Amino acid sequence: xxxxxxxxxxxxxxxxxxxxxxxxxxxxxxxxxxxxxxxxxxxxxxxxxxxxxxxxxxxxxxxxxxxxxxxxxxxxxxxxxxxxxxxxxxxxxxxxxxxxxxxxxxxxxxxxxxxxxxxxxxxxxxxxxxxxxxxxxxxxxxxxxxxxxxxxxxxxxxxxxxxxxxxxxxxxxxxxxxxxxxxxxxxxxxxxxxxxxxxxxxxxxxxxxxxxxxxxxxxxxxxxxxxxxxxxxxxxxxxxxxxxxxxxxxxxxxxxxxxxxxxxxxxxxxx
Amino acid sequence: xxxxxxxxxxxxxxxxxxxxxxxxxxxxxxxxxxxxxxxxxxxxxxxxxxxxxxxxxxxxxxxxxxxxxxxxxxxxxxxxxxxxxxxxxxxxxxxxxxxxxxxxxxxxxxxxxxxxxxxxxxxxxxxxxxxxxxxxxxxxxxxxxxxxxxxxxxxxxxxxxxxxxxxxxxxxxxxxxxxxxxxxxxxxxxxxxxxxxxxxxxxxxxxxxxxxxxxxxxxxxxxxxxxxxxxxxxxxxxxxxxxxxxxxxxxxxxxxxxxxxxxxxxxxxxxxxxxxxxxxxxxxxxxxxxxxxxxxxxxxxxxxxxxxxxxxxxxxxxxxxxxxxxxxxxxxxxxxxxxxxxxxxxxxxxxxxxxxxxxxxxxxxxxxxxxxxxxxxxxxxxxxxxxxx
Ligand SMILES: Nc1ncnc2c1ncn2[C@@H]1O[C@H](COP(=O)(O)OP(=O)(O)OP(=O)(O)O)[C@@H](O)[C@H]1O
Ligand SMILES: Nc1ncnc2c1ncn2[C@@H]1O[C@H](COP(=O)(O)OP(=O)(O)O)[C@@H](O)[C@H]1O
Ligand SMILES: [Mg+2]
Ligand SMILES: [Mg+2]
Ligand SMILES: [Zn+2]
Ligand SMILES: [Zn+2]
Numbered sequence: 206x207x208x209x210x211x212x213x214x215x216x217x218x219x220x221x222x223x224x225x226x227x228x229x230x231x232x233x234x235x236x237x238x239x240x241x242x243x244x245x246x247x248x249x250x251x252x253x254x255x256x257x258x259x260x261x262x263x264x265x266x267x268x269x270x271x272x273x274x275x276x277x278x279x280x281x282x283x284x285x286x287x288x289x290x291x292x293x294x295x296x297x298x299x300x301x302x303x304x305x306x307x308x309x310x311x312x313x314x315x316x317x318x319x320x321x322x323x324x325x326x327x328x329x330x331x332x333x334x335x336x337x338x339x340x341x342x343x344x345x346x347x348x349x350x351x352x353x354x355x356x357x358x359x360x361x362x363x364x365x366x367x368x369x370x371x372x373x374x375x376x377x378x379x380x381x382x383x384x385x386x387x388x389x390x391x392x393x394x395x396x397x398x399x400x401x402x403x404x405x406x407x408x409x410x411x412x413x414x415x416x417x418x419x420x421x422x423x424x425x426x427x428x429x430x431x432x433x434x435x436x437x438x439x440x441x442x443x444x445x446x447x448x449x450x451x452x453x454x455x456x457x458x459x460x461x462x463x464x465x466x467x468x469x470x471x472x473x474x475x476x
Numbered sequence: 477x478x479x480x481x482x483x484x485x486x487x488x489x490x491x492x493x494x495x496x497x498x499x500x501x502x503x504x505x506x507x508x509x510x511x512x513x514x515x516x517x518x519x520x521x522x523x524x525x526x527x528x529x530x531x532x533x534x535x536x537x538x539x540x541x542x543x544x545x546x547x548x549x550x551x552x553x554x555x556x557x558x559x560x561x562x563x564x565x566x567x568x569x570x571x572x573x574x575x576x577x578x579x580x581x582x583x584x585x586x587x588x589x590x591x592x593x594x595x596x597x598x599x600x601x602x603x604x605x606x607x608x609x610x611x612x613x614x615x616x617x618x619x620x621x622x623x624x625x626x627x628x629x630x631x632x633x634x635x636x637x638x639x640x641x642x643x644x645x646x647x648x649x650x651x652x653x654x655x656x657x658x659x660x661x662x663x664x665x666x667x668x669x670x671x672x673x674x675x676x677x678x679x680x681x682x683x684x685x686x687x688x689x690x691x692x693x694x695x696x697x698x699x700x701x702x703x704x705x706x707x708x709x710x711x712x713x714x715x716x717x718x719x720x721x722x723x724x725x726x727x728x729x730x731x732x733x734x735x736x737x738x739x740x741x742x743x744x745x746x747x748x749x750x751x752x753x754x755x756x757x758x759x760x761x762x763x764x765x766x767x768x769x770x771x772x773x774x775x776x777x778x779x780x781x782x783x784x785x786x787x788x789x790x791x792x793x794x795x796x797x798x799x800x801x802x803x804x805x806x807x808x809x810x811x812x813x814x815x816x817x818x819x820x821x822x823x824x825x826x827x828x829x830x831x832x833x834x835x836x837x838x839x840x841x842x843x844x845x846x847x848x849x850x851x852x853x854x855x856x857x858x859x860x861x862x863x864x865x
Contacts, residue, residue: 227633227678229601229711230742259712260599260745307599307713307748309755312683315714340601340711341632342680366602369815373675374633380678404775410808412815435781442740442785 221358227374229340232395234262237337243464255296268444280325312344360388367415391426587727599745601711604766609708628667637669641817683715731759738784762799765789
């Protein structure tokens, strides 16, 4: 069986973090990307495993959408984002012949690929592996959690936007974590508040406070609010390093603070 | 109507057992076995219409399907390594599973009383599929002579109950199937949300079980005479999407409205969805660009929060030769109306977003496309313009 290989390819990884949300479009891939960039900024080596098979966003967000995955003796070599190889990425996006091709797969096929992603990618030594997921509590999530269980993931970051419609879905995601025994590292409230560049008026486009309230209600840590920041959207569209290039923009401090909490959490765990 | 009585009647036949199943499924999952329960368990009463009808492949009982099940329609059915020991192995290997699901024919029969069927799709999450579905339904239902049904097949993230102000409502069992929950006499709604016991209940289901649920929504719900059936979907191109198209294949779907936001991160997924529609031969009614531009309530200046860096839906629609039905701006009131379960159309008739709707009504695109379906979409906007005039 593949067990030997399985243990082989993930043993060099110190911490595995899943990024989850019951809701779509709330910023899971955004948080995954910026967390990876911010962790690199503090000298860490990071891998990203993108298990959103129908809508992979990370390759574009890191501007590696034209790269390809290579095969070596030990498995698949992930795509490196930079020359120094501090961020590596595996995504179904690299396996498609045409970028607009739809992955029209039912569950079992998705599950098989996720298993393969977990067992066959040669990550090497990493400080963190971030797992970006599609919205929901279904095949991809069950398969990813099951396949990663032997490697004892640190836990999950749950992303929500502030409005009730989204918080409701994230409540269900919390139940998923509880039932699968996945620790909740904390909740991030994304897209809370937009500051008008013309008159500085702050509008809560998707209301405000829902994520924090949920964290309190569920007694899990609240990691912070990331404001709606057009600069962030734009840098993700163009695959720029937001952490490097926009330290003055409104979302920057939020990402740094979230990352710091992850780093601190890790220190607390290992000491 | 009997509707009122069925709503008021706290039927013991409430289909609430999902939660128990979830827990069991999880039990299997947590203990690390490679089996997950995916059998259907939505038939609450033996002998009820729902229970009687659910003997299809997915089965009414609590079957265990191996996680790597190649699927009944695959050439590997019953022959894969994971099929060893599967209770269905013989059946699968016999090839019986590859035969068309008899439910497709049953659903065709059931759908005879439904005139139009419209799917609301997007490859991307959070772009406003449910918001559009809800408001299309609200808008169409303004015409009291029309009967509207709204079906939510987002099994893991049902938003429709909340948006329609029906949170906490339950589905009741009648002689002829499950009764939808009614917002108005002419607007019925069905969602997995009505089957959950509490807002914390998660539907942790793999594909086959979700598919079984969708089948039941189409076959076992007592929809009655319907002018428009609007189907809200989760993002993506997977089980739910394949199933709804497949189950309705004999009943004929009018087409899909595709929702996107203006930025490329969203469009790249939406192009996949359009390819999906081509693949399964689902006609595309058109694309709606949502959240395009935000007009500051204070200074009235516009900001591009989700910038159309590659030209937005407009360029995509030109490239792919699909009609653009219109653009809806970001309006915080829309989110509030959704959270409060009210129709934005009647709540905020004079917002900048509503003014933008006016322009949509006048848009060339809508006038050009000489399709009765498009006219029905424009009816929604006509209703809007009627409301604001
Ligand atoms: N034009 C708009 N302006 C402001 N808010 C909007 C607009 N359209 C949608 N919203 C809000 O955006 C959020 C996401 O919308 P919705 O739930 O309809 O998306 P969805 O595509 O159905 O998401 P999912 O993929 O999770 O099912 C909701 O809170 C909704 O109220
Ligand atoms: N705080 C924010 N400010 C502005 N835009 C954001 C923010 N968070 C996310 N976005 C944008 O919202 C869109 C959806 O985010 P994404 O990460 O793709 O969501 P998900 O992975 O949950 O589907 C992207 O275009 C992203 O750039
Ligand atoms: Mg994503
Ligand atoms: Mg939705
Ligand atoms: Zn302003
Ligand atoms: Zn089988």
